[in-house]
Amino acid sequence: MKKVKGMLMAVVLLLSGMLLFGFDSKASGDPLDEYSHYLDSDGKLILDEYHGKSANVTVPAKAMYEGRMRETYIYKETFSKNTYIKNVKFEKGCKISNIGYRFLGGPGLFSYCSRLESVDMTGVDWSELDSAYGMFQNCVSLKTVKGGNWDNECFDTVKYMFEGCESLETIDLSKLDTSRVTDFESMFKGCSALKNVSLSRVNAKSIFGFSNMFYGCSSLETVDFSPFAGTSIKGHSMITGYGFDHMFEGCTNLKYIDLSPLEGGNCNALDTFKDCSSLKTVNLHGLKLYYNRNMFNGCSNLSTIYTPAESEAGDLPNKMCEFTNGRFGSVFYERLSQAPANSLIMVPPTRKAEGETFAYNGIKYRVTYSAVEYAKVEVIGIETGDEVVVIPDYACDENMASYYVTSIGKNAFGGNSTIKTVILPSTIEKISAKAFYKCKKLGNVVIDSRNLKTIGKNCFKKIKKKAKFTIYARSKKKAQTVMSKLNKFGGAKNGKLKYKKAN
Structure with a gap:
């Protein structure tokens, strides 16, 4: 009897201690057990790496650690390369800080999570985030990104943000504040199922370029660039990878694109629309292109081009000619630089072979x-x-x-x-x-x-x-x-x- 009373007393004392001093993170069943975690020099509870094997994960906004309830911070590549998670939800108020390596790139928050299908980021606090580099890079099963209220001036780059998300069909980035973004390189590269993307909140004033932005997006039909009105492109004429290099290469379902809201000088346009076999109309009015070889290579159905304001050293795949009522005109242009500025030019479709x-x-x-x-x-x-x-x-x-x-x-x-x-x-x-x-x-x-x-x-x-x-x-x-x-x-x-x- 005395032993039983002693055991009961021990349990009471244990529970009293837990209530008085808090539940320790090392206790069994604690959600922090699935993360590598530590306190940084500012006393922030950092969830450094998720090593759990759960398919469905709820990221806590707060957790008890060392006797205190603390706010949690998701840091670096917390979920990167995890092959178990499928669905992730962030609790309201959850903070994300310094996704990826700030200057050197490196893995993003969910990069290479091959089974990840959906992410609910509705409640995330982005105030301490400065880079979205590779956030969902090569998440080949990703279909849904919910929320994403990126409405603060946080990002200065979105490079590789959704690169390789080959199952992603639509994405709403209408609340993405891009006022500090200077580079959209490879943002959606390889998103072969992507059909629609909303960029209606774009407010960037100066951008280095869009190289590879939609490379290989074979389901994409068009993109509305009107939100980019007044944006200046600062691509360097002597450096490849800036401007519009490979921007829509391999977009075989792309039918119409209007880049006229953009402004800029001496931008590269190497292979910009290469192999866009369904492309019919392109508006380049307002742009100044420097190096545009193979810009329309493989555009077998291209019929209308509104020429840029200026162009140098650029060859088109075939001689360009004016069309009137489906007939050839008498003026031909071997190079885009010879075309009259801001004029309507028609490029004949691929013709049948002799004997057909x-x-x-x-x-x-x-x-x-x-x-x-x-x-x-x-x-x-x-x-x-x-x-x-x-x-x-x-x-x-x-x-x-x-x-x-x-x-x-x-x-x-x-x-x-x-x-x-x-x-x-x-x-x-x-x-x-x-x-x-x-x-x-x-x-x-x-x-x-x-x-x-x-x-x-x-x-x-x-x-x-x-x-x-x-x-x-x-x-x-x-x-x-x-x-x-x-x-x-x-x-x-x-x-x-x-x-x-x-x-």
Whole structure:
């Protein structure tokens, strides 16, 4: 009996001591047991490294340590490289200080946490934070970041913040205060699932650049840069990695981008839009680009570029040309620096290879020459039963790539039983053998002969008797020469000439 009373007395004394002096961190079940922790010189309780194996973690804002309830501070790379955590929630008021190594980079708070899926940072106090370098770097399973009320002037860099977060589809950074941020390098690099990102709170005044910012974001369709209005880009013209180098490289789903809100001089733009195969429109108005080689390399669907204010030493993947209603203009630019400032320039899409075919407005074509400056096709047939066939001077394929129509192919309309009238444009250089052979109802032929060089054998043989040939030429004598060849080689016997002066 005395032993029992003694044991009860010991328990009472123990509980009394705990109530009087506090619960010690070394006691069993203490949440601090999962962290390496210590008091710094200022008496702050630092949670230095998490070595627990829990999938779901709640980070305490306060903890009992050495007889006192103390505020906790998350420090350096506390959760870095942990392969167990999946979901993390910070208690309200939890402080984070000096994430990563301030000057040398190093691991971030959650870098390389390969199983991490969600983080709730709603209650975090960011007042003592100065860097977000690599905060979620290579968190390959991360899908959700909740909260993130980064509304104080804390960060001066966001480099590599979400690099390699390949499962992240959307992120709201509308409360991210960037007034001190000078570099967005690789912020979302490798976020291949990222579709939407909100940067509406951007208020940075001077930035070194955006190199690799969205590199490899293959699901991204566009980014709104209007919040960057008035921001000055200070990229150095002689140092790669500044300005816009590789900024959107590999963004294969990117369709439109407007960088005109930005201002800056002598910025690099090396491979900025390389392999953006869906990109159609880019606005660079207001920028001054220095080194922009391969800027649009692999942009096979690019059709509209608003040029920068100034540019030097830059080559585009192909010669640039003006487009009017889908047709080539006469002015070509081998280099971006030769393009008139702030003008609208169209870059033709990738053309079909020689020998490939397509249809345009009911007429079939085969590519005979696919050079950018002067792509050509020949007519090889017709899909409709029209009585009047007007051959255009150009045709566009399904990608709106444009080609001059320069010839009527061999037997293209041979045996057609419906055509009564055919009109050939001034771009026609050749009418191939038997092109209109046995078109028995064809009685009206209009030819603009200014570029016609070759008339194939029997091209008009066995058409309607006494067919009328209206020939546009620079002189009547030239029209008569064409008609003579049509009679002699083309089989157009008894054809009647009507001369029209070509303008």
